[in-house]
Amino acid sequence: MRRWIVALGLLVEFVVPSHAQETDSAADRGRRAMTETGFLKPAWSDAAFLRAGSLWKEGAPDPEEDRADYTRAFTHRYGLHPAPFENDGLPMGLKRGVLADGTKRGIQIDCLVCHGGSIGGTSYVGLGNTQLNLKALLNELTLADRRALPPSTFVLNSSRGTVNAGMVAAVLLSVRNTDLSFRYFPLPMGTNLPEMDVPPWWHMARKATMYYDGRTDARSVRSSMQFLLGEKTLEQFKDLEPTFRDILAYFKSLKPPPYPFAVDRARAERGRVVFKENCARCHGTYGPDGVYPNKIVELDVIGTDPARAHGLGLPLVKHYNATWFGEDYPVNEKMTGYQAPPLDGIWATAPYLHNGSVPTLAALLDSSQRPTRFKRPPSTGFEHYDTVNVGWKHEVVPEGPLPSSTTPFEASFIFDSSRFGLGNQGHTFGDALSDEERAAVIEYLKTL
Ligand code: HEC
Ligand code: HEC
Structure with a gap:
């Protein structure tokens, strides 16, 4: 009899709460809060x-x-x-x-x-x-x-796709006192951040630290609320914190869309082996037993554009940490470099690196293939998707002045890696691989 009750209990637990979760889990409340x-x-x-x-x-x-x-x-x-x-x-x-x-x-x-x-x-x-x-x-x-x-006191975006969210947050925080009351004269922040590519929220399930420099604990709910600094008071922030806790739960429930085209399974399996030897120590392993090491790599090892890492000024970090935002999870005062991100759904998030300076995985893994200037596709439709190099088909734009017939609208699609913070150097870990090894790793990356 007891066994039956236990079995029934398990059954009920299995059936009922999973349904209840569907209608009222934290993630679900977070999804509604974010979208509605x-x-x-x-x-x-x-x-x-x-x-x-x-x-x-x-x-x-x-x-x-x-x-x-x-x-x-x-x-x-x-x-x-x-x-x-x-x-x-x-x-x-x-x-x-x-x-x-x-x-x-x-x-x-x-x-x-x-x-x-x-x-x-x-x-x-x-x-x-x-x-x-x-x-x-x-x-x-x-x-x-x-x-x-x-x-305008900083470059919000010089072209499409990249955006200077960091400077938006820095400016908003500079006109708040430590108690978050508004001030007339901005505090000096010693901060000069560049434009950036926007990371996908589905990484949050794996990350222990967040943002490109990995200096903030990924459990920080408050850091996600900085965008509301334009108008909210301390009291309003406190009232909204439970909602943003649900929103964080929602982020952690997100999954990337699966690669929608054919994958050469045998080649991907060869790529998995190459990845394990050359990439996993920083990017982790995938599949059901996948382990993400959450590694923050020194600037001189990673070698990518240093402006984002250097740009966050210590006065800003100290000010942030002295406010309600940094009370529970202060930003690490020490700068190391860039966090090696999880690569789940990497096929869907081109262009690559924290500044979106590399249009395809093929160019990321062979640094000689990276264009100095390229034109982004006119849309994210699959007709512009490159399944061989994995990422966006793009037109390489030669250096020198643009043709005089280029309209500002057309020019807005041109990514120029010679601009501040947008350099496409570094991350040369794929350069030593053979063409076949690179192609195999790319095939494997499609499956993540
Ligand atoms: C102007 C564009 C912009 C807006 C608006 C914006 N973000 Fe972001 N977000 C970014 C960029 C760019 C980054 C990467 C910043 C960095 O690491 O320096 C980012 C990073 C994040 C991260 C960390 C992701 C990771 O993998 O480390 C979270 C979480 C996040 N944003 C949540 C939010 C929430 C919640 C809002 C609205 C309240 C918001 N963002 C509004 C551009 C934006
Ligand atoms: C020493 C650590 C390290 C090794 C080894 C390494 N990476 Fe990375 N990887 C990083 C870091 C750090 C970044 C982020 C750099 C940045 O954005 O400036 C990165 C970024 C990437 C990105 C772009 C992520 C995105 O969302 O834009 C891809 C793809 C990638 N690596 C794949 C690989 C592959 C494949 C290998 C093996 C051939 C490899 N990495 C080896 C540390 C490493």
């Missing part, structure tokens, strides 16, 4: 969204005549992606603003403007946005609202 909630007041009027098209030299569909067509054009223009959830008709990354009484008015950007991407026509929450032109989006919404542009 607007956290910020409106920054622009609803009309700004509809008027932005009137600023495009190339012309825009008439939003009054065909709203869907206009929204599609807007989405493509600024490098956004359709929302894979109900979003009041807005592309992913924009949200209706929320007033103090909870009513929705106007529009705002949210985390997904950078952390929402698409590949092969499917949008994913948590896939870094490699098409985004954030500067054009913010400026043109502001101009469409007939307001003057605020002065």
